[in-house]
Amino acid sequence: MLMDVVRQIRVSVPELEKQVKELRESSGKSAQTLATEAGISTAYWYQIEKGERQYITEEVLRGIERALGVDFGVRFDTPTHIPPSLLTSRIPGVPKPNIPGLPDQNLPPSRYTVSGQPKKSEIEKDESDA
Numbered sequence: 001m002l003m004d005v006v007r008q009i010r011v012s013v014p015e016l017e018k019q020v021k022e023l024r025e026s027s028g029k030s031a032q033t034l035a036t037e038a039g040i041s042t043a044y045w046y047q048i049e050k051g052e053r054q055y056i057t058e059e060v061l062r063g064i065e066r067a068l069g070v071d072f073g074v075r076f077d078t079p080t081h082i083p084p085s086l087l088t089s090r091i092p093g094v095p096k097p098n099i100p101g102l103p104d105q106n107l108p109p110s111r112y113t114v115s116g117q118p119k120k121s122e123i124e125k126d127e128s129d130a
Contacts, residue, residue, distance in 0.1 A: 016072065034067045
């Protein structure tokens with residue numbers, strides 16, 4: 001059986017709607033042209049400019065950047081804040097996650113390989129315990 005793993009990261013961008021509107025106005029292009037270039041509808045473009053959208057996807061953001069010829073500097077690969085609740089395990093017996101960029105968390109070595117199979121040394125330990 002296959003199981004999906006979902007990665008969802010939210011990044012807040014202050015005054016994105018204001019930046020999009022100002023850049024559109026200074027570009028000399030219509031909202032319709034820019035929206036088409038961004039791969040979204042004109043109505044969606046105006047909703048973004050008016051701040052009527054709670055969020056936009058990364059794909060939409062990148063489309064807007066391409067259409068306007070800018071880079072808003074939004075990156076999803078570097079965590080800027082990790083809530084303390086995520087730094088501790090919620091499952092008994094499972095160590096805290098090792099998050100790149102954070103100080104060493106002194107975790108015991110994993111009993112499993114990347115593929116999810118027990119490491120050979122762990123199999124030998126279990127057999128000797130029996």
